Amino acid sequence: MNFVSVRIITSDVQRLVRFYGEVTGMPVTVYTEDFAELTTPACTLAIGSTRTLMLFGGDIARPADxxxxxxxxxxxxxxxxxxxxxxxxxxxxxxxxxxxxxxxxxxxxxxxxxxxxxxxxxxxxxxxxxxxx
CATH class of the missing domain: 3.10.180.10 (2,3-Dihydroxybiphenyl 1,2-Dioxygenase, domain 1)
Structure with missing residues (x-):
């Protein structure tokens, strides 16, 4: 088994994309308006919008909480x-x-x-x- 990612759920993907790009100095890949990833050699920080929760069955996480x-x-x-x-x-x-x-x-x-x-x-x-x- 290999731990590869942590996902933050947010109501503002672009705001977190800008923030993590700036603080890390690394590129953040935006795949859709609802999903982006910052990939490091050790792990990936995924950023998903609240809309992505519907793909997992609904209200399972709360942003900014x-x-x-x-x-x-x-x-x-x-x-x-x-x-x-x-x-x-x-x-x-x-x-x-x-x-x-x-x-x-x-x-x-x-x-x-x-x-x-x-x-x-x-x-x-x-x-x-x-x-x-």
Missing amino acids: NHTAILEFRVGDVDAEFARLSDLIKSTTVQQPTTMPWGNRSLLFRDPDGNLVNFFQPVSAEAIRKFDR
Whole structure:
């Protein structure tokens, strides 16, 4: 088995496409007005409109109502990313760059739908070994 994707359901696909394209600096492929994907070497972030829920049987998810998951992106330099994105995320920053007890430097902010996003960088020897396997 291989975990390959997380899908965010939103009422505004284009807004999230613009946001994730800007914060990651990566292209987001828009397949239809209801579905897009940001593909990284490790995983894909899919963005689906509320209309796609009908294909799964109806009202099974609510946009902008995530209270449990954090979307995590490994970056090369958390502090540089914070400086680059400070204007874009200044009103939605949850935690400025901080070194966590488990050895990652972390920047936590929210996307336009309120989903938590973590940009992290392994900084301790143990965390670096873990992520460089």
